[in-house]
Amino acid sequence: MRLFYQQKVIGKKSRKLEKISFSIEEPVITLQDLLVQLVTQQVQQFNEKMVDTPLHVYLSDQQLEEAAQYGKVHFGEKKKDTVQSVDQAISTMLQAFQDELFLVLHNEESLDSLSTPLNIQEDDVFTFIKLTMLAGRIW
Structure with a gap:
């Protein structure tokens, strides 16, 4: 089944959200099932890119x-050259959701x-x- 996701960071100037397609294979019952599948796909894609990166990177004119x-010229190199753990990424994502560090909307309905x-x-x-x-003191 084809779905879309979009990301927004509060305070960033980009106003238009880009829809990125992804697919799910297993039946998704809860939000946690969906997030686990999405994080697993993202980590696998990240790890595959590391393998596909050529040894000699150059820029055309x-x-x-x-x-x-x-205003920024770079070679697209990654700062970390280690393969990322799917289990660690899932654990981090679940903790971030529980700590309310990100919100999830499903067709504009908050989950x-x-x-x-x-x-x-x-x-x-x-x-x-x-x-x-926010920066500053709580009290």
Whole structure:
């Protein structure tokens, strides 16, 4: 089943959210099932990119000009060269959700619990909003 997700970080200037498609294979019953599948796919894609990265990276003249227009020229290198653990990523995601560090919306309806039952249809959109902490004192 094909679904979409989009991400938003509060305070970032980008106003338009880009829908990114993903598919689920197993039947999803709860929000936790969906998040586990999505995180697993993302970690696997990240780890595959590390294997596919060429040893000698270079920029063409066109890529250099395009990057210079944005004010940042880089080679797309990754800062970490270790394979990431799916189990650790899932654990971190579950803890972040429980700590309310991000919100999940299903077709603009807020999902507040990992055990929330889902009624998913083809082409549904899930929005993830990363919350940021305010600076300053609490009291």
